[in-house]
Amino acid sequence: MALFLAYDPSSNPLNTNEWAFPVCEVLHILGFAVGIGTITMVNIRLLGLGLKKESPADLWKGTFPWTLAGLALVLITGPLIFSSDPNMYLRNEGFRFKITMLVLALLYHYTIYRWVALNKTSGGAAVMAGLISLLLWISVVFGGIFIAFV
Amino acid sequence: MPPEFVQALQDMSIATALRESALVFPVILSLHLTGMGLFGGLILMTDLRILGIALTKHPVSDIVNGLRPWKHLGLTLTATCGALLLWSKAAIYYPNPYLWIKLTLFALIIIHSLVFRGVYRNIGDLDRSPAIPGRAKLAAALSIVLWISVVTAGRWIGYWEPKGAPVNAAQVVN
Numbered sequence: 001m002a003l004f005l006a007y008d009p010s011s012n013p014l015n016t017n018e019w020a021f022p023v024c025e026v027l028h029i030l031g032f033a034v035g036i037g038t039i040t041m042v043n044i045r046l047l048g049l050g051l052k053k054e055s056p057a058d059l060w061k062g063t064f065p066w067t068l069a070g071l072a073l074v075l076i077t078g079p080l081i082f083s084s085d086p087n088m089y090l091r092n093e094g095f096r097f098k099i100t101m102l103v104l105a106l107l108y109h110y111t112i113y114r115w116v117a118l119n120k121t122s123g124g125a126a127v128m129a130g131l132i133s134l135l136l137w138i139s140v141v142f143g144g145i146f147i148a149f150v
Numbered sequence: 151m152p153p154e155f156v157q158a159l160q161d162m163s164i165a166t167a168l169r170e171s172a173l174v175f176p177v178i179l180s181l182h183l184t185g186m187g188l189f190g191g192l193i194l195m196t197d198l199r200i201l202g203i204a205l206t207k208h209p210v211s212d213i214v215n216g217l218r219p220w221k222h223l224g225l226t227l228t229a230t231c232g233a234l235l236l237w238s239k240a241a242i243y244y245p246n247p248y249l250w251i252k253l254t255l256f257a258l259i260i261i262h263s264l265v266f267r268g269v270y271r272n273i274g275d276l277d278r279s280p281a282i283p284g285r286a287k288l289a290a291a292l293s294i295v296l297w298i299s300v301v302t303a304g305r306w307i308g309y310w311e312p313k314g315a316p317v318n319a320a321q322v323v324n
Contacts, residue, residue, distance in 0.1 A: 037191010149176040
C-alpha cells in the first residue's frame with residue numbers, strides 16, 4: 001500500500017484525457033462479457049440446463065481461447081482503471097471484495113473447474129462445479145459495481 | 151426540460167425509493183451488468199460461430215438453438231433492470247443524448263431481427279451448406295457491431311453532464 005502513497009495520479013492520461021477512462025471501462029465490460037459469457041456456456045452444460053448435444057469437455061476446449069481473450073482484456077483494462085486512483089481503490093471495500101473473488105474465481109476456474117469440465121459430463125460434481133463458478137463470477141461483477149457505492 | 155410526465159414518472163414513490171436506496175440501486179445495476187456478463191458473451195459466441203470464427207467443431211444450429219433460451223433470459227434480466235434504472239432517474243436521464251443513442255440502437259436491433267428473421271429461423275440450413283452464406287455472415291457481423299455500440303452508449307450515459315447546470319455527482323455516477 002505504501003508503494004502507492006507517493007504516486008500522484010493527476011498526470012495519468014486516464015485522468016487528463018476525457019475519453020481514456022470510459023474507453024477502458026467499455027473494453028472492461030466487453031472483456032468480462034466474453035470471458036464470463038463463454039464460461040456460462042460451459043456452466044449451462046454442466047448444470048444440465050442445455051447444450052446437451054455437446055460434451056462439457058468439447059465446450060471447454062471450444063470456448064477456451066475466447067475465455068482467455070476476454071479475461072486477458074479484463075486483466076489489461078482493470079489495472080489501467082486501477083492506476084487512475086490506486087489509493088482510493090485499495091481502501092475501497094467493494095474493490096477488496098472484488099479482487100478477492102476474482103483471485104478465487106481464476107484459481108478455481110483453471111484448476112478444479114477445468115478438471116470437472118474435462119472429465120465429467122453430468123452428476124453432482126458437475127452441478128456443484130457449475131454453481132460455484134456462477135456464484136464466484138457473479139460476486140466479481142457485484143463487487144465491481146459496488147466500488148462506486150460503498 | 152423534460153416533459154411533465156417524465157418528471158412525474160421519476161417522482162413516483164417506487165422510483166424515488168429505488169433511486170434513493172443505498173442498496174437497491176446498486177444491486178439492480180449489478181444485475182444489469184451480470185445479465186450482460188452472463189449472456190452478452192453468448193450473443194458474441196453465436197455470431198462468431200455463424201461467422202465461422204469460433205466453435206467451428208460444433209454445428210451452427212446446436213450453438214444458435216442451444217443458446218437461444220439463455221440469451222432470451224439474459225436479455226429479459228438486463229432489459230428489466232435497465233428499465234428500472236431508467237424509470238428511477240427518468241427526468242435526470244431524459245436530456246442525456248447517449249440515452250437516446252442507446253434507444254435508437256435498440257430500434258436498429260429490432261429492425262435487424264426482422265430483416266434477418268429468415269437467417270435465424272432456418273439456421274439448420276447452415277449445417278448442410280458447404281459455406282456460410284454472405285447474408286448470414288452480414289447478420290452476425292451487424293449484430294456484433296450493434297451490441298458493442300449499445301454497451302458503449304450505455305457507459306457514456308454516465309459521463310454526460312448537462313451544460314451550465316451544477317451537477318449533483320451522486321445523481322450522475324453510473
